Amino acid sequence: MKIKDVVEKQLGRLPPGVLSGAFKVAKKIPWVRDRLEREYATMLASMETSLRPYRGEFESFGRLPAEGKERAEVLEMMKAMCSREESRWREGYVSGAVYHGDRDHIDFLNQVYALYSQANPLHSDLWPSATKYEAEIVAMTAAMLGGGPAAGGDDEEEVCGAVSSGGTESILLAMKTYRDRARAERGIRHPELVVPTTAHAAFDKAARYFNIDLIKVPVGADCKADVAAMSQAISRNTIALVGSAVSFPHGAIDPIEALSELARGQGIGMHVDACLGGFVLPWAERLGYKVPPFDFRLPGVTSMSADTHKYGYAAKGTSVVLYRGQALRRFQYYTTTEWPGGMYFSPTFAGSRPGALSAAAWAAMVSIGERGYLAATRAILETAATIREGIAAIPGLQVLGDPLWVIAFASDELDIYRVMEHMSHGGWNLNGLHKPACVHLCVTLRHTKEGVAERFLADLAAAVDHVRADPSESSGMAPVYGMAATIPVRGVVSDVLERYMDLLYKV
Ligand SMILES: Cc1ncc(COP(=O)(O)O)c(C=O)c1O
Numbered sequence: 343m344k345i346k347d348v349v350e351k352q353l354g355r356l357p358p359g360v361l362s363g364a365f366k367v368a369k370k371i372p373w374v375r376d377r378l379e380r381e382y383a384t385m386l387a388s389m390e391t392s393l394r395p396y397r398g399e400f401e402s403f404g405r406l407p408a409e410g411k412e413r414a415e416v417l418e419m420m421k422a423m424c425s426r427e428e429s430r431w432r433e434g435y436v437s438g439a440v441y442h443g444d445r446d447h448i449d450f451l452n453q454v455y456a457l458y459s460q461a462n463p464l465h466s467d468l469w470p471s472a473t474k475y476e477a478e479i480v481a482m483t484a485a486m487l488g489g490g491p492a493a494g495g496d497d498e499e500e501v502c503g504a505v506s507s508g509g510t511e512s513i514l515l516a517m518k519t520y521r522d523r524a525r526a527e528r529g530i531r532h533p534e535l536v537v538p539t540t541a542h543a544a545f546d547k548a549a550r551y552f553n554i555d556l557i558k559v560p561v562g563a564d565c566k567a568d569v570a571a572m573s574q575a576i577s578r579n580t581i582a583l584v585g586s587a588v589s590f591p592h593g594a595i596d597p598i599e600a601l602s603e604l605a606r607g608q609g610i611g612m613h614v615d616a617c618l619g620g621f622v623l624p625w626a627e628r629l630g631y632k633v634p635p636f637d638f639r640l641p642g643v644t645s646m647s648a649d650t651h652k653y654g655y656a657a658k659g660t661s662v663v664l665y666r667g668q669a670l671r672r673f674q675y676y677t678t679t680e681w682p683g684g685m686y687f688s689p690t691f692a693g694s695r696p697g698a699l700s701a702a703a704w705a706a707m708v709s710i711g712e713r714g715y716l717a718a719t720r721a722i723l724e725t726a727a728t729i730r731e732g733i734a735a736i737p738g739l740q741v742l743g744d745p746l747w748v749i750a751f752a753s754d755e756l757d758i759y760r761v762m763e764h765m766s767h768g769g770w771n772l773n774g775l776h777k778p779a780c781v782h783l784c785v786t787l788r789h790t791k792e793g794v795a796e797r798f799l800a801d802l803a804a805a806v807d808h809v810r811a812d813p814s815e816s817s818g819m820a821p822v823y824g825m826a827a828t829i830p831v832r833g834v835v836s837d838v839l840e841r842y843m844d845l846l847y848k849v
Pocket residue numbers: 508509510511542544586588589590615616617618649661
């Protein structure tokens with residue numbers, strides 16, 4: 343009997359809270375634990391092969407080689423693996439992941455990286471140029487997101503921020519900031535954060551890391567935050583509200599203006615997660631697309647996250663977190679004055695940081711400029727409109743919400759995960775989502791190249807036909823998604839994910 347059947351049969355009729363409690367208790371029984379581990383191992387066995395395609399072909403290193411290898415040999419081995427991985431994203435088969443990817447742009451960023459590979463912004467005395475780049479990345483991003491000079495010339499309101507390692511770190515930093523401010527200024531010991539269910543997993547992570555209670559509020563049928571329900575969820579302990587512009591799953595822009603007013607009225611923080619949309623929406627607005635207000639022009643918006651390493655077209659590893667006013671940003675900082683190692687301070691979570699990545703992000707921004715971002719956004723939104731209309735025209739598929747370029751689609755006739763699985767046989771790497779079951783394509787500059795959108799739509803139509811012809815065929819990740827979506831004991835899914843991560847570190 344499969345694990346899903348075992349668990350469903352034994353525990354499936356209980357409500358979820360009881361289920362997770364029962365699961366935790368059941369796992370303490372040795373035979374249950376052993377049985378589960380065996381089931382997990384079977385499930386993950388096939389994944390190990392796909393995770394380690396180079397095993398047996400390229401040398402593995404479980405320990406340092408006694409003698410260092412020749413540099414040429416090392417490079418040759420790495421180039422061989424790298425080139426095999428390149429064609430998929432370069433030819434536009436991947437959702438999101440690589441947002442620019444043109445050869446000349448990458449070569450330029452690589453030159454900058456090579457110049458600064460030793461730089462560390464922690465030592466601003468040694469690399470003042472890296473510090474300058476970070477200050478200017480923050481200033482340029484703030485100005486792009488309605489930060490400009492503060493209304494009424496009020497310096498305390500001026501938008502400021504920091505460069506972090508990615509969207510997740512920007513979000514973690516902002517949530518820690520709100521927690522610490524609420525503790526210092528309002529004496530809140532049991533902080534709560536109110537988020538729409540579609541907010542990125544990074545908010546859940548922040549809540550767990552920083553002991554914040556996450557209040558998840560279901561979104562409406564339009565995939566957008568339900569303002570009235572979020573208002574109901576606010577309590578004396580609420581430190582902030584969250585909205586996305588745009589959301590990861592469905593590319594929806596939450597009603598930020600209403601959330602901003604709600605937060606302002608309650609005297610709490612309002613974070614706009616613009617990790618995905620921050621470098622697209624301002625340009626979309628200028629191009630005349632219908633973009634509701636979503637940034638610091640709204641007085642209740644107190645912080646934002648915007649990723650330079652997505653549509654900012656920087657190398658992977660940078661993002662910007664912004665705050666309304668330096669007083670708020672100071673709750674993010676870390677300082678210690680008593681350490682024998684000297685006076686120590688760091689603005690973000692890391693100590694030493696890769697100055698080369700900040701240098702490359704700065705170089706990307708100043709070399710692309712407003713005109714370049716406008717052109718890139720125009721190309722992406724036009725391609726996305728073609729793709730969206732094409733998906734909607736395929737019988738059996740429905741586009742969720744009203745997306746601009748992150749296009750989620752579902753089916754009320756077919757198993758959408760099987761459609762995704764069939765697409766993967768053709769080389770496509772799409773994102774499987776659940777609650778509701780759907781799949782999305784996050785359109786990037788890679789999809790704007792000639793013929794890519796047409797190829798995607800033709801392959802998708804063929805995949806739908808294939809699944810319709812044989813709805814029972816199931817292979818690869820489809821059953822895993824299916825199981826993950828339906829299994830009542832979420833602890834089982836969590837266990838499998840943990841064991842999957844163990845595999846990532848297996849040599
Ligand atoms: C809306 C949104 N927020 C946050 C993140 C997290 O960003 P990162 O993967 O850079 O940590 C993502 C990533 O896709 C995102 O789409």
